[in-house]
Amino acid sequence: xxxxxxxxxxxxxxxxxxxxxxxxxxxxxxxxxxxxxxxxxxxxxxxxxxxxxxxxxxxxxxxxxxxxxxxxxxxxxxxxxxxxxxxxxxxxxxxxxxxxxxxxxxxxxxxxxxxxxxxxxxxxxxxxxxxxxxxxxxxxxxxxxxxxxxxxxxxxxxxxxxxxxxxxxxxxxxxxxxxxxxxxxxxxxxxxxxxxxxxxxxxxxxxxxxxxxxxxxxxxxxxxxxxxxxxxxxxxxxxxxxxxxxxxxxxxxxxxxxxxxxxxxxxxxxxxxxxxxxxxxxxxxxxxxxxxxxxxxxxxxxxxxxxxxxxxxxxxxxxxxxxxxxxxxxxxxxxxxxxxxxxxxxxxxxxxxxxxxxxxxxxxxxxxxxxxxxxxxxxxxxxxxxxxxxxxxxxxxxxxxxxxxxxxxxxxxxxxxxxxxxxxxxxxxxxxxxxxxxxxxxxxxxxxxxxxxxxxxxxxxxxxxxxxxxxxxxxxxxxxxxxxxxxxx
Numbered sequence: 001x002x003x004x005x006x007x008x009x010x011x012x013x014x015x016x017x018x019x020x021x022x023x024x025x026x027x028x029x030x031x032x033x034x035x036x037x038x039x040x041x042x043x044x045x046x047x048x049x050x051x052x053x054x055x056x057x058x059x060x061x062x063x064x065x066x067x068x069x070x071x072x073x074x075x076x077x078x079x080x081x082x083x084x085x086x087x088x089x090x091x092x093x094x095x096x097x098x099x100x101x102x103x104x105x106x107x108x109x110x111x112x113x114x115x116x117x118x119x120x121x122x123x124x125x126x127x128x129x130x131x132x133x134x135x136x137x138x139x140x141x142x143x144x145x146x147x148x149x150x151x152x153x154x155x156x157x158x159x160x161x162x163x164x165x166x167x168x169x170x171x172x173x174x175x176x177x178x179x180x181x182x183x184x185x186x187x188x189x190x191x192x193x194x195x196x197x198x199x200x201x202x203x204x205x206x207x208x209x210x211x212x213x214x215x216x217x218x219x220x221x222x223x224x225x226x227x228x229x230x231x232x233x234x235x236x237x238x239x240x241x242x243x244x245x246x247x248x249x250x251x252x253x254x255x256x257x258x259x260x261x262x263x264x265x266x267x268x269x270x271x272x273x274x275x276x277x278x279x280x281x282x283x284x285x286x287x288x289x290x291x292x293x294x295x296x297x298x299x300x301x302x303x304x305x306x307x308x309x310x311x312x313x314x315x316x317x318x319x320x321x322x323x324x325x326x327x328x329x330x331x332x333x334x335x336x337x338x339x340x341x342x343x344x345x346x347x348x349x350x351x352x353x354x355x356x357x358x359x360x361x362x363x364x365x366x367x368x369x370x371x372x373x374x375x376x377x378x379x380x381x382x383x384x385x386x387x388x389x390x391x392x393x394x395x396x397x398x399x400x401x402x403x404x405x406x407x408x409x410x411x412x413x414x415x416x417x418x419x420x421x422x423x424x425x426x427x428x429x430x431x432x433x434x435x436x437x438x439x440x441x442x443x444x445x446x447x448x449x450x451x452x453x454x455x456x457x458x459x460x461x462x463x464x465x466x467x468x469x470x471x472x473x474x475x476x477x478x479x480x481x482x483x484x485x486x487x488x489x
Contacts, residue, residue, distance in 0.1 A: 045214045046182040046189045051459025056423020056489070057383040058183075059331045060176065060454070061338045063324075063366060065358075066157065066199040067310070067346030070392040070408055071416035072437050073112045073355060074127045076144050080435035081394050082111030089395065093438060100152055101348060101399045102409040109436065110396030110405065113352065122427035129359040132367035138427040139370055139379065139420045141487055145431020145440040148390050148412045148447050153346070156389030156412070157201035159447050162209065163476045170209035170467070172451065173337035175476045176458060177215045178208075179465050184334030186280035191335050192217040193326060195319035196311055197343040206339055210469040217339060220281070220326070284329055287322070298325045298368040308357040310344040317361050324365035328372050331382055345388065348397050349407035370420055383422025383457055391415025394437045414440045417450070423457045425489040445484055452481035456488070 072078055086108050094104045116125040120137030133140075150156040155165035162169040170178070173190040182189030192206045199205060206217030255261075287295065295301060302317045313319070320342055327338045342362065347354050366386070373379040392408035392415075414433045420426055432442035452462040455476065462481055466473035 044181075045212060046177070048181040048183055049179065051180060052461050052464060053459050055457065055459030056381075057421070057457040058381040059334075059336055059338075060173070060383045060385065060422065060458075061327045061331060061340065061369070062172065062385045062387060063340045063362075064161070064199075064205070064342075065345045065362070065386070065388045066201075066341060066343035067153065068156075068388045068390050068392055068410060068415070069345045069358070070112075070347060070351065070355060071144070071414075072392060072394060072408070073114050073351070074129060074359070075142060075416040075418070076433060076437055077114075077116035077125050077127075078112065078394070078435065078437045081109060081437060082113075084109050084436070085111035089436075089438075098151060099393070100410045102393060102395060102397050103400065104395075107395040107398050108405070109394055110408065120427060124427070124429060127359075129356060130363050132363045136367050136370045136420070139374065140418050140426050141420065141424045142416060142418045142429045143431055143445055143450075143484075143487075144414075144416045144429055144433060145443050145445050146391075146415045146417050146447070146450065147440055147444055148415075151390065151410045151412045153200045153389060153410075154204075156410075157199060157205050160387060160389050161201070161205040162207070163448060163451055163478050167204060168209050169207075169474070170211045170215065170476070171206050171217065172454065172476065173206060173217055173339060174208040174211050174215040175455075175465065177336050178211050178467070179455075179460055180336055180458065182334060182336045184336075187284065187330065187333055187335050188218040189336045190215065190217045190339075191330055191337075192219045192339045192341065193323040194219065194341045195323055196313055196316050196341075199341050199343050205341070210474070211467055217337075220285075280333075284333065285326065287325065290325065294325070294372065297372065298322075299364045300325060302364075305360060306357060308361070309350055309354040310346060311342070311354060311358040311361065316342075320361055321365040321368075324369045325372075328369060328376075328378075331373075331378065332376075347392070347407050348399065348409065349402060349404075351407045373421060379421035381422060383424065383454065384420045385454075386418045388415075388417070414438065419487065423489050424487055428486070430484065430486050443484075443486070446480065448477045448481035449484055452477050453484045453487055456483045 072081065088108055094107075097104065115128040117128065117134070118124065119126050119134035122138050124137040124140065124142060126134045126137065148156060148159055150159045150165045158167065158169070159165045161171045177189040190206070203219075206219075208214070208216035287300070299321045300318060302321065304312065304314065304317050308316060323340050327340055330338050345355070345358055370379065370384060373382050373384070390410055390412040393411040395409065396405035397407045397409045398405050414437060430443055431440060431445060433439065434441050455462040455465060462475060462477045462483075466475045
């Protein structure tokens with residue numbers, strides 16, 4: 001039935017029972033709107049909300065490098081591994097281990113040719129591939145004892161982004177936006193920026209899962225039309241669009257009153273937000289107001305210096321640097337969670353050349369982001385994360401058909417991530433792996449522990465941030481997770 005006709009033919013009982021909640025609230029809403037206190041007839045699902053306790057972080061920028069950067073060549077120096085280069089591992093260490101491609105019967109240890117140097121006052125050892133990031137060592141907490149449950153990319157990406165290696169769960173950004181709302185009225189609470197090759201996990205990495213779709217990540221472009229189909233089509237004026245959106249909101253509100261589906265409120269809020277974004281989004285990506293010094297610090301105008309293999313594209317240096325700068329602009333404007341994705345760091349071969357290219361691309365703008373946030377007084381309340389799905393093997397990958405062994409396979413048992421700002425105690429290394437980098441031997445941190453700590457920094461007891469779905473309460477940390485107290489400032 002036509003919604004207006006359906007509304008006109010409602011029963012006398014429907015009318016009487018809805019009078020207090022319908023006419024009364026409509027009158028109150030009208031008064032609020034006249035005073036500028038209410039923007040929409042529907043409740044705003046992104047309105048700021050209080051966490052369980054006082055938060056240390058207010059916003060998050062998660063830099064996700066899909067494919068798994070080699071921790072052995074960037075963050076976790078292993079002199080003994082270099083000493084034993086070319087030797088086999090004892091069979092007892094690989095007997096029950098599965099690999100993606102590596103042939104474990106004939107695999108040999110592969111040391112790293114990288115030079116590690118103590119950086120900052122804390123003396124954190126970082127690779128010569130990361131000279132700019134080394135300047136920020138005193139702000140970084142390096143987690144060398146991460147481990148996960150998945151050894152292939154898509155399940156691993158789901159695990160790191162949603163807490164389980166399965167489809168259908170909300171991502172980290174969706175959970176935080178659900179729990180806290182957003183401080184921005186003109187931009188989404190959760191924004192995704194992409195460069196390089198697309199991740200194998202795609203939109204499942206920033207999905208809202210069973211949460212209302214209001215909380216899913218919104219994919220922005222860093223040039224042209226920020227969000228596809230956001231601009232007005234020819235012949236449609238802003239006034240006409242405003243009237244259309246108001247009519248749709250009224251119809252959706254009537255439907256929500258009858259069926260109570262929360263997804264209808266998400267639909268109303270999306271229409272309203274899209275209208276406001278038509279002015280805010282183009283202003284966001286216009287970098288004309290940024291100083292020449294800021295653009296140079298991020299390396300926005302750099303050109304690719306060579307072919308980058310898996311991680312390369314004709315404009316990836318510019319694209320990734322621009323995304324880092326846009327991340328700062330987004331959190332300045334109240335966006336709660338920003339994801340920066342870049343692919344690929346999946347170096348099964350050609351490791352030295354391709355990892356060098358990716359680091360030249362990412363090192364300068366990521367370090368610039370940390371420095372820029374710090375000088376603007378934003379780093380203390382902005383959590384910055386460098387993450388991926390797992391690490392790389394101490395063994396060289398000897399896949400059949402490979403003439404040269406010069407890459408590493410997937411390694412879920414021990415890898416490195418880092419965090420900075422947002423209540424994190426920087427200038428420290430947490431956790432330790434064995435002398436070959438094979439297993440964690442001190443302070444193991446599971447992905448669910450990592451998520452529990454992030455939620456704690458935002459003021460949440462992770463077991464209490466839940467959403468009831470299909471008869472039970474779900475949470476980001478699934479059935480595990482403990483806060484890593486050493487990380488807290």
